[in-house]
Amino acid sequence: MKEEKQDFFKRVYQVAKQIPEGRVTSYGAIAQYLGVKSSARVVGWAMNASHGDMSVPAHRVVNRVGLLSGKHHFEGTNLMQQLLESEGVIVKDNKVQNLEQIYWNPCEEL
DNA sequence: CCCGTGACTTCCG
DNA sequence: ACGGAAGCCACGG
Numbered sequence: 001m002k003e004e005k006q007d008f009f010k011r012v013y014q015v016a017k018q019i020p021e022g023r024v025t026s027y028g029a030i031a032q033y034l035g036v037k038s039s040a041r042v043v044g045w046a047m048n049a050s051h052g053d054m055s056v057p058a059h060r061v062v063n064r065v066g067l068l069s070g071k072h073h074f075e076g077t078n079l080m081q082q083l084l085e086s087e088g089v090i091v092k093d094n095k096v097q098n099l100e101q102i103y104w105n106p107c108e109e110l
Numbered sequence: 111c112c113c114g115t116g117a118c119t120t121c122c123g
Numbered sequence: 124a125c126g127g128a129a130g131c132c133a134c135g136g
Contacts, residue, residue, distance in 0.1 A: 063119085072117075
């Protein structure tokens, strides 16, 4: 596929890279910021493609309830959780705690 | 061009 | 309140 076609992916990467450390956001939030609020899954899929781009902090992107849905896509176990905890994010049982406090809304922050 | 897939989200029972 | 089902959009084959 052509790079121009990946504009959507690039958008997702750009937003993800702008997520401050110790903060997390949801796929739907990114999708909404990009203008397609009904494409949260596509955002997740874009993250899947982000595997080739380590600079994309995919571990900071969780689902709406703060659940590390993408953890299964990482190295497998608790790498994602460790990365988040290492940034100051409290994670328990694959779930982000005090989500409302660390939630980063691109629509408002950007 | 049609179909399948996916790290989500929301509604209905 | 909880669980299952449908909807959604983009990409690859």
